[in-house]
Amino acid sequence: MSTLEELSARIDVLERRLRRAEDHGEILNLKSRYGALADSRYTTRGVVATAELERIARQLCELFSEDAVWDGGAGLGVARGREAIYQRFLEPALGFTWHYFVKPLIHVDGDRAQGSWDILAPCTTADGRALWMAGYEEDEYARVAGRWLHTRMKLTVVFMAPYERGWVPKR
Numbered sequence: 001m002s003t004l005e006e007l008s009a010r011i012d013v014l015e016r017r018l019r020r021a022e023d024h025g026e027i028l029n030l031k032s033r034y035g036a037l038a039d040s041r042y043t044t045r046g047v048v049a050t051a052e053l054e055r056i057a058r059q060l061c062e063l064f065s066e067d068a069v070w071d072g073g074a075g076l077g078v079a080r081g082r083e084a085i086y087q088r089f090l091e092p093a094l095g096f097t098w099h100y101f102v103k104p105l106i107h108v109d110g111d112r113a114q115g116s117w118d119i120l121a122p123c124t125t126a127d128g129r130a131l132w133m134a135g136y137e138e139d140e141y142a143r144v145a146g147r148w149l150h151t152r153m154k155l156t157v158v159f160m161a162p163y164e165r166g167w168v169p170k171r
Contacts, residue, residue, distance in 0.1 A: 023108045026148045027115060027141055034063050034150070035099040041089070042096045057089035064150045065142055071154040097123035101137070111143040119155070122163070130163035 002010070037060045041048055048056070061082050064070065070079045070088060079088040101117040121133045140152040161167040 020108050023113065023143075023148065024106050027106050027108070027113055028104060030063060030141070030148050030150070031101055031104070031115070031117065031139070034060065035101055037063070038089075039098050041092050042094070044096065046095045047092050053090060053092075057086050060089045061086035064153075065144055068150055069152045069154075070150075071152070073155050073157060075157065075160075076155065093126070095124040095126045095128065097121050097133075113141040113148070115139040115141065132159070132161045132163060132167055134158050134167070 037056055041053055041056050047053060064082050064085050066082050067080075068082060068085060070085045072078070072088075076093055077088065079085045098121060100120040102120070103118045104115060105117075106113060106115040115138075117137045117139070119133075119135050119137055123131050123133055125131065135155055135157040138152075138154045138156070139150055141148050142151045143149075159167045
């Protein structure tokens with residue numbers, strides 16, 4: 001039979017494991033929400049109307065901490081702070097995109113976490129060219145007022161290739 005101290009220690013361990021599992025799930029949902037909102041800025045005919053874009057951009061930036069950094073690399077630029085991230089999302093660089101985030105690796109350490117995700121995004125340029133984009137994102141998160149938020153998101157593009165040709169280099 002277990003002593004009260006042993007039971008208390010087991011409960012503490014289980015509570016920590018449950019907290020990590022819940023945190024992991026909340027971060028998965030945060031990234032899923034980000035992808036869904038980012039994609040909702042577009043229809044198959046292009047960028048949504050201005051009022052809708054403003055509403056979506058506001059929801060997107062609220063997934064980031066006040067001092068967050070969104071880093072889209074050389075092609076998409078860097079936005080520092082929630083308001084700059086809002087402004088960045090008001091100016092879509094493409095005519096269409098659809099994000100597929102896969103292979104999440106998430107490490108939670110208390111109220112901080114790190115994650116990496118592979119990304120595949122079929123997209124269309126503003127002038128109508130269809131492209132394949134693949135890369136990865138490295139994220140940092142923090143629990144702020146009981147809610148997980150992005151504190152840093154960095155995209156690294158591995159390739160951006162024309163749809164017709166694919167990603168195999170010509171020889």
